[in-house]
Amino acid sequence: MHIEFTPARDRTYARQLFAVTMLRSRIFTGLLGVVLISAGALAYQPDRIGAAAGSGVLLGLGICWVIKPFIMARQLVARLPPTWYADRTYRLTDDELGWQSARARTALSWDLVARARTYPFGFVLWQAGGLASWDIPRAGLTDGQADELTRFLIDRGLLPGGAGGDPTPARVTADGRPAEGQS
Structure with a gap:
């Protein structure tokens, strides 16, 4: 990938x-x-x-x-600083996920990720114990790239459902609550 x-x-x-x-x-x-x-x-x-x-x-x-x-x-x-909204380029490979902006660069091994969830706005990844989370926005991803990332996360056991699980994102409202008809 x-x-x-x-x-x-x-x-x-x-x-x-x-x-x-x-x-x-x-x-x-x-x-x-x-x-x-x-x-x-x-x-x-x-x-x-x-x-x-x-x-x-x-x-x-x-x-x-x-x-x-x-x-x-x-x-x-x-309270977020303007740098949080600054352009950043995401690079996702089989070995790591990384992003960089004009002021910072970060790369993490996928081994640090214990679980993932998909939402209409993006993918959220957690470290074991829920101590830290990382996000991958859907904006900028093509449908093919989003599907490829979803399959990758399922294959690694990070998304629920195991191999062949439902890659459809959960529907949530702007404040994070499940949308009507979702559990």
Whole structure:
């Protein structure tokens, strides 16, 4: 396999990417909010001012933490430096995936990749344990190149379904949730 392309990466792409890669963090944050709201509701005692005030603080914090998962990806995108959007050329071979821009160059062995998922906006790759993720945008890939990359990832056991699995990307909304009719 030898695929080389230079895609555009914009704010919409960044939001979609971070919504998917931040999913565990978003779930944890939302659950923490629910726990804080529950603790605040259980601690409420209208006849004790101190308990009522503490309950109000817990409820307020809980509401903030429940709202946060819905805005996390947008907050992160707002903080991205302009260099994140700079043109970069991707080079994918049987041995490694690499990309370079005017300011940086990176190459990784496919052996570092433990799993991959495909989405309408691109391919997302994770290291073992989910510690780091890398992205390969679909923009700039021809249909043939996307199919070749999908087959390569299936053959390496990185995409679910094994050899001959369904290479059709999962459909997700801009914030990373499954689209209607997807599980």
